[in-house]
Amino acid sequence: MALEDHKYLSYYLAILVIAGLLVVAAFNPPEETKQREQKAQLGDEVSVIYVGKFTDGRIFDTNNPAANADDVLYPKAASYLTKDPAQIQPLRFTIGAGQLLTDFEMAVVGMKVGEMKTITIPAERGYGLDDENLTIDVDIIQELPVFERMHLDDFNNTYGDTYDRGQDAPPINLSFSHYAYGWNVTVVAIDGDWHVRLMNLPVAGPVDTFPWNASVINVTTEGNGTILVEHRPIVDQMLSAQYQLIDPWRPQDTSASDGRVIATNATTFTLDYNREVVGETLVFDIELIIIH
Numbered sequence: 001m002a003l004e005d006h007k008y009l010s011y012y013l014a015i016l017v018i019a020g021l022l023v024v025a026a027f028n029p030p031e032e033t034k035q036r037e038q039k040a041q042l043g044d045e046v047s048v049i050y051v052g053k054f055t056d057g058r059i060f061d062t063n064n065p066a067a068n069a070d071d072v073l074y075p076k077a078a079s080y081l082t083k084d085p086a087q088i089q090p091l092r093f094t095i096g097a098g099q100l101l102t103d104f105e106m107a108v109v110g111m112k113v114g115e116m117k118t119i120t121i122p123a124e125r126g127y128g129l130d131d132e133n134l135t136i137d138v139d140i141i142q143e144l145p146v147f148e149r150m151h152l153d154d155f156n157n158t159y160g161d162t163y164d165r166g167q168d169a170p171p172i173n174l175s176f177s178h179y180a181y182g183w184n185v186t187v188v189a190i191d192g193d194w195h196v197r198l199m200n201l202p203v204a205g206p207v208d209t210f211p212w213n214a215s216v217i218n219v220t221t222e223g224n225g226t227i228l229v230e231h232r233p234i235v236d237q238m239l240s241a242q243y244q245l246i247d248p249w250r251p252q253d254t255s256a257s258d259g260r261v262i263a264t265n266a267t268t269f270t271l272d273y274n275r276e277v278v279g280e281t282l283v284f285d286i287e288l289i290i291i292h
Helices: 003-027 031-037 065-069 102-107 152-159
Strands: 045-054 059-062 091-094 116-121 135-139 141-144 147-151 175-177 184-190 195-201 213-220 226-232 259-264 268-272 282-291
Touching: 059 065, 102 116, 102 282, 135 141, 147 152, 152 195
Parallel strands: none
Antiparallel strands: 045 059, 045 091, 045 282, 116 282, 135 268, 141 226, 147 195, 175 184, 184 195, 213 226, 259 268
16 A cells, blocks of 8 residues: 555544444434434323413413413413412323313324424313203392391301201300301291291492492391392402302202303393313313323
């Protein structure tokens, strides 16, 4: 071999080594690159960030910190409860395991890490259609008796007492606050069949136990007496969990959710005890962040 050939041998060897390393890298990419190129498949465990909203843009659920915190750019549905930022985590699930809505899970199939997708789910494939029995029309003016009579068992259930039939009963002239309206109530008699007679003692003016404006507008004492309470709710106000014990219209159906005002007019308002997501077309913005 000529002397000048030896001079370039080290360069040739270096080029061969670099080329070999590039080939190895091409066929064995770093784990991060593998993640970016891998597509989610049925049975994969994944983590996603999502925003769930109605077709009008109101958000009903999200684990996106910015969407959770900002009510201006991300308006919320009436039932949305702002989450503690420290508790927000990516949603982790196994595709096809039935942990979430089927269309949501299957939407992730074929997505790569970092990819975003928007899907629309009709009500019948989401949380179902409205139960008409859970929608109630209520008179704006509510009529209640001044004098009322209830069995001791119902009295105990309503006011949280533990009087025992045959042994003791609420004492006459016992006074306490009405379970729903807050005005004074007095025990005026105990009948022989263990029914308790009560007298409501409202004062004309505001009733502050409801989430909307309400007020006693008239009281008469003829017969059993009449108390007129005027309710002035606005759409999307809710009888949330804290009002369940005082809600006089709540259906007995165990599927009933918090009551939400969905309509008002001059004489009535409508309460919907379906979950707010029921009967709605759902839109989800999904970002795949990890394939585990």
